[in-house]
Amino acid sequence: MTTEEVTERHVRVVLVDDHRMFRTGVQAEIGTTARTGVEVVGEAADVDQAVTVITATRPEVVLLDVHLPGGGGVEVLRRCAAMMADQEAPVRFLALSVSDAAEDVIGVIRGGARGYVTKTITGTDLIDAIFRVREGDAVFSPRLAGFVLDAFASTDAPPVDEDLDRLTQREREVLRLIARGYAYKEIAKQLFISVKTVESHVSAVLRKLQLSNRHELTRWATARRLV
Numbered sequence: 001m002t003t004e005e006v007t008e009r010h011v012r013v014v015l016v017d018d019h020r021m022f023r024t025g026v027q028a029e030i031g032t033t034a035r036t037g038v039e040v041v042g043e044a045a046d047v048d049q050a051v052t053v054i055t056a057t058r059p060e061v062v063l064l065d066v067h068l069p070g071g072g073g074v075e076v077l078r079r080c081a082a083m084m085a086d087q088e089a090p091v092r093f094l095a096l097s098v099s100d101a102a103e104d105v106i107g108v109i110r111g112g113a114r115g116y117v118t119k120t121i122t123g124t125d126l127i128d129a130i131f132r133v134r135e136g137d138a139v140f141s142p143r144l145a146g147f148v149l150d151a152f153a154s155t156d157a158p159p160v161d162e163d164l165d166r167l168t169q170r171e172r173e174v175l176r177l178i179a180r181g182y183a184y185k186e187i188a189k190q191l192f193i194s195v196k197t198v199e200s201h202v203s204a205v206l207r208k209l210q211l212s213n214r215h216e217l218t219r220w221a222t223a224r225r226l227v
Helices: 003-008 022-031 047-057 072-084 102-111 125-136 140-152 168-180 186-193 193-208 214-223
Strands: 013-017 036-043 061-064 092-097 115-118
Touching: 003 125, 013 047, 013 125, 022 036, 022 125, 036 047, 036 140, 036 186, 047 061, 047 072, 061 072, 061 125, 072 092, 072 102, 092 102, 092 125, 102 115, 115 140, 168 186, 168 193, 168 214, 186 193, 193 214
Parallel strands: 013 036, 013 061, 061 092, 092 115
Antiparallel strands: none
């Protein structure tokens, strides 16, 4: 592809990830606007920042991490959909996450994301994915496409997990971190909430799922591939 062909295409992108070094690395990979046609017009590290930046800049594509303080990528999708329902030019969301768990993939696709790629993707492939999503294509890392096909095409399994649906987005975040072995103080720091709030969420999760302790909770989450 010639330099002239590259500079003819242009896409405005917002980068949402709670790790500043990762955001810096992504910007380095996708390069300058003149070379790749990708212009990063904003960054955000949590749900509230993401909604504010996306609403203010109206990008064409949002690179969205799945696990974010404040409710996760699904919460960003929900709030942006409600706030920009009347917008003529659509904002497309491409999940970019370290997680390859089926629950994470299906969750953000149900929430409205156009694609899902893992952070092992190369810079060149990421640029290609951004432009494809901007045009309305659905883009997935190879192994992840199967999760979506199974979830949306299968007639044998229910489309949703009724037990999981009883939990709020924040309760799911706490559940996942508990199952990964995090202590209450670590969860509080990760989610920017108090230890007391973490305890309340854990109690609510145990009650809703009819479980007795965090060991049963961990087994429940592992069986559903939420860890």
